[in-house]
Amino acid sequence: EVQLVESGGGLVQPGGSLRLSCAASGFTFDDYAMSWVRQAPGKGLEWVSTISWNGASTHYAESMKGRFTISRDNATNTLYLQMTSLKSDDTSVYYCALGGPPNYDYWGQGTQVTVSS
Secondary structure (H helix, E strand, O other): OOEEEEEOOEEEOOOOOEEEEEEEEOOOHHHOOEEEEEEOOOOOOEEEEEEOOOOOOEEEOHHHOOOEEEEEEOOOOEEEEEEOOOOHHHOEEEEEEEEEOOEEEEEOOOEEEEEOO
């Protein structure tokens, strides 16, 4: 079965950094683009970033450009999201997802990121 397990979330101050990880299993990881999406309480799912199967191309939502970096290590089936210059409105549950917009075939349990002073 497909499993996506996010980790690395936590509480950080505005301007701080976090690196999220997603451990993937149950599918051929390098056959698929992968994405990060997020959801704040009471809000809909918001696309964050997508990376192609080999990492050659990346795409970001406008508000994340220049602050977030998506990457992947196909040797270890791991997806990453390096987040810098975090703002309070980045507070969300962040999900690793198989595929890219508009289709997310699977997603993980999420990891909470809280940005607060």
